[in-house]
Amino acid sequence: MSVLFSELLVPGWADEKIGLDAVTGTYSDGSSFNLPCHTADPEMYFSEDDLAVAEAKSLCGGCPVRAQCLEGALSRKEPAGVWGGELFEDGRVIARKRKAGRPTASEVAEREREAA
Template identity: 45%
Template sequence: MSTIYRCGSRGALAGVRRPHLHPVPAVADRLNAERHELAGAACTKADPEVFFDGTPGAIEVAKQICGGCPVRARCLRLALERGEAFGIFGGLTADERRRLRRKGVSAA
């Protein structure tokens, strides 16, 4: 049974007519491993849009959600490894993560 990668308009398969039908095993396997590693994350019960809104109110709400998350450190480590350029991951904004990377800090 092959894994199916579902992506949004900005995903790896942007421009593909029906991306949900195209198996991308390497990407899907990596994403499944990350999902398993982040099982139990507090953000799974929240609206994903709040983590990418960018307004001060949404940033505060996202950080509050992350504040009590049991997998916050792992989420931050993955975001730093992947170089996430947008959104709140591990309780930090993209700018805060960039500052950490510049300082050479790891989330290990």
């Protein structure tokens, strides 16, 4: 299953689509936490700008449910966005977004290795 960006704007999407109700709540001392991606600009998590993506990844670094989020994104083969501190494209983790134009020779070689 994947989540479309437009679905992020639907109230309750997290509970319904990816079960975040299971990973949000309170710490044992009773204090509650907010997910960084719920309080920051969501565009940052789906930005084409490397700096914005880096900032989103950085915010994930302090997230109390990072591991669960990453595991879920991997299992859903997320098509895009920053999840669990990693950038996804076509269901796999990538180091950075490829810019428009031809892929570099090393990118072609990497994709061929992955396809083999």
